[in-house]
Amino acid sequence: MDVSHILDGLNDAQREAVAAPMQNLLVLAGAGSGKTRVLVHRIAWLMETENLSPSSIMAVTFTNKAAKEMRGRIEQLLDIPARSLWFGTFHGIAHRFLRAHSRDAKLPENFQILDSDDQLRIVKRIMREFNVDETRWPPKQVQSFINSKKDEGIRAAYLPPTHSQYDHTLAEIYKQYEAQCQQSGMVDFGELLLRSHELWLNNPALLAHYQDRFRYLLVDEFQDTNTIQYAWLRVLAGDRIPIMVVGDDDQSIYGWRGAKIENIQQFQFDFASPLVVKLEQNYRSTSTILKAANTLIANNGDRLGKDLWTNGNEGEPIDLYAAFNEQDEANYIADRISSWVDQGRQRSDSAILYRSNAQSRVLEEFLIRQAIPYRIYGGLRFYDRQEIRNAVAYLRLVFYRHDDAAFERVVNVPTRGVGNKTVSDLRVHAREQSISLWQACVERLQLGLIKGKAKQSLTQFIDLIDSLSAEQDQISLAQLTEQAITRSGLKDFHANEKGEKGQARLENLNELLTAARDFSVDNDDDDEELTPLAAFIAQAALDAGEQQADEHQDCVQMMTLHSAKGLEFPLVLMAGMEEGLFPHQMSMEDPSRLSEERRLCYVGVTRAMEKLIITYAESRRLYGQEKFNPVSRFVREIPADLMQEVRIKNSVSMPVSFAASQSSSFGEESAEFHLGQVVNHAKFGEGTVLNYEGQGSHARIQVNFFDHGSKWLVLSYAKLEAV
DNA sequence: CCCCTACTGATCCAC
């Protein structure tokens, strides 16, 4: 068979990785170096030269989107359906294993996946049950304690002994939480991984079966793996399945959710004699942008080391704009996008990147003012919206009525007169009898322990679920969903909600119907047969859902730096480049967290293909307070000769005091200084003039020093020099 | 049960 087409158009490094023998392989793939391409071609290569069947290849990603994209590209390249490839997220694949071996994993056949909202409810309930002080142990913190322990692979029983009452309480809640989840057959995200990890460890025969079955493993974004994911891969691969991991230590930005950058360094020691290939040729950015990125990231120690290069041209210098405040910054950004469009470019080819979501408000305001359409990425996942979760909870009950989390969620949504008292009675009853809330409810109704409105409502509720589940086999998934949201009253509930909110929620429910209609179970060959309903419910838990529909309009893209990872744009504007904001206040002290901030900046810079614009505000209103933060150290780490400072102050958004004083310069005798000017101070170094007040010998001047922040100085003593 | 008010707290977020 002719396989040359698989190697065509690849550079030497890419080709080395794609055509490597069946062995462990670490591919260090710089930004824009064709990483996905290598993964996809590698799979094609193995299938065609090593005769690997699709079902003997497993490829693991972090997001469903990435998995979907890879699958699509494989199909395109090989021109065959790639159904039987095991492509998916860590969680999705773990879920699949657990489903297939639920008994060995000590789970009920119908075990349910808890999303983080369900999880928080359970934690709260346990804490109330045990009278834990919610101010000392905030439920959210308890939840993240549990999650981080699971991510580290530590069960409650294996927590180190402690004398601290605080830690002890955490451990107790964790223990209770584990017990209750087990009792009601519920599994959270971390548990999916932990449980399937244990499944293999406890069942060597089963593990051996899969080690025979899979001939090659591939992992994308390896720098984002956490402890349990790494352990999971190690156990699965053992010394029998060769594995290829692709990642970039310089783009590791998820340490705060458990990712261990060390994993990529550790790989070479834990997996036998891997071949290491570096992809350093960049096909995305101008050499100016790459040089900036390389110099910036060189400030981090302990890298595996990589230098991006390109055959492309130098391109334009990076623009740096020092705005007076965040309004001026937003206005400038809107201006730049306007002129980009005036040059005949697409708005959708431009992106505004920022460190924190709170920054988007002002930016939006000024984009609206200039009538520039925009689209904000990120925010709430589709399946995380209240109304969607409620609808899915009904489906969950139809599928499996003993799903306590779903039961609790919607017994009284929309409100039907089932109060707190009734529900807590149900809980006690269920607990005492070790039965589900559903059973408890049925029993109490039969025993006549529920009276009045509650009785009527609960009877109707039970009947509704019963009749829906009786119908489920005769009608389509979409019809079932439709029935569930109308007959439960959810639809009317939101229709009657006042304001735009209800409207938006109705639209989302309709969107869910569309999703149900389009949903097809792409069941793979030997997978146990999941009903469409079960598969749909699993998807709702494990998939973020598609972003909003209005993708077609030509919009400026706005997102956080984190969500920009993996994307590219001809024009990139990085806003809010100030100390305290970026690097963020909470990450400035700890060197390892600061390094992560720098990597985040590196990610931002390397998103730009043609033009990069960096802005910062000398004064910024944050949490109701005026902050004067110096320009970000990251900006100063970019070689000055790659940047040009833009110093046209447009007065549109300037506060009155600035605008009024801007025309008249001020100073001792001669008109030496003006707002925005860079000055030098013997002790504090360079800074920009922010403001001034008073006259003659009393005149004071406010300067925002690059290294010392903003200070008020008496002009006659300060001995400032213009720079 | 619902609405209003007072209070809190605040990077980044996939599964």
Place this chain on the structure above:
DNA sequence: TCAGTAGGGG
């Protein structure tokens, strides 16, 4: 500053 929420009063 402001959004989201807990708790009280109607």
